[in-house]
Amino acid sequence: MPECRTKYFENMECTEDSVIRLPNGLPGFEEEREFALIDQPLTRPLVFVQSLRTPDLCFVALPVLSVDAAYRLSVSAEELDAMGLDPSRQPSIGNDVACLAIIAIGDDKLMTANLLSPLVINLGTRVAVQAIQTGCNYSHRHPLLAEEPETVCS
Amino acid sequence: MLVVRRRHGESVLIGDDVEVVVLEAGANRVKLGILAPREVLVFRKELELTRQQNRVAAAADALVLSRLTVALDSLGMQRKTVERHNV
Numbered sequence: 401m402p403e404c405r406t407k408y409f410e411n412m413e414c415t416e417d418s419v420i421r422l423p424n425g426l427p428g429f430e431e432e433r434e435f436a437l438i439d440q441p442l443t444r445p446l447v448f449v450q451s452l453r454t455p456d457l458c459f460v461a462l463p464v465l466s467v468d469a470a471y472r473l474s475v476s477a478e479e480l481d482a483m484g485l486d487p488s489r490q491p492s493i494g495n496d497v498a499c500l501a502i503i504a505i506g507d508d509k510l511m512t513a514n515l516l517s518p519l520v521i522n523l524g525t526r527v528a529v530q531a532i533q534t535g536c537n538y539s540h541r542h543p544l545l546a547e548e549p550e551t552v553c554s
Numbered sequence: 555m556l557v558v559r560r561r562h563g564e565s566v567l568i569g570d571d572v573e574v575v576v577l578e579a580g581a582n583r584v585k586l587g588i589l590a591p592r593e594v595l596v597f598r599k600e601l602e603l604t605r606q607q608n609r610v611a612a613a614a615d616a617l618v619l620s621r622l623t624v625a626l627d628s629l630g631m632q633r634k635t636v637e638r639h640n641v
Contacts, residue, residue: 408616426608427604427605427608428604428605428606428608428609428612429608429612443623445626446622446623446626457612459608459611459612459614460611460614460619460622502607502608502611503614503622504607504610504611504614505610505614505618505621505622506610509621511621511622511625514604514607514611516600516603517600517603517604517607530604530608532598532600532601532604535583540600540603540604540607541607544625544626545625
């Protein structure tokens with residue numbers, strides 16, 4: 401695997417087992433089909449989801465279970481099928497799939513994790529889908545902090 | 555917001571050429587059929603929310619990242635200092 405250029409780090413060696421493939425890209429980024437997961441001891445629990453096509457595109461994510469330890473997956477049968485997983489049951493986080501919540505900081509400075517549509521990665525095949533959860537009340541803007549972080553005023 | 559009570563098999567019309575039919579109605583979910591011209595985009599709202607949220611997430615920069623790492627510290631999540639080499 402060649403070196404890849406990254407947004408937050410220098411050029412990195414992307415090993416085959418760090419690459420994930422999204423057959424349909426991500427909503428809003430449908431052309432982005434290949435990402436490298438950058439998960440380094442220094443930056444844990446953050447996981448960087450770096451596009452291999454666009455060096456300046458890198459999502460910052462957290463394992464869903466570190467945001468909500470009681471998180472329950474509810475992925476549609478079609479999406480399970482698209483990932484090559486058994487569509488008749490929900491996959492187990494950590495055993496069948498890795499599950500990452502993409503982090504965003506809005507104009508209101510509120511830091512949120514997208515629990516409505518986590519990035520679900522088949523650990524066996526490295527095929528991933530941003531799976532919109534069905535029949536649940538998870539928010540696309542789940543606050544990471546109960547209160548807004550203090551802003552430093554000059 | 556306009557509220558309309560509809561039964562199984564009934565529909566509402568939106569504008570001249572969009573029809574929404576109730577195909578199934580259960581205790582906590584309904585199945586809708588949507589008849590619309592090809593050029594009218596129809597998708598679940600969650601998809602649009604995800605798309606918007608992905609765009610916000612992609613706009614993060616190193617400053618945002620440093621704020622995030624501070625926040626994670628305050629949450630007590632185990633991590634060490636983030637070293638960003640290109641900042």
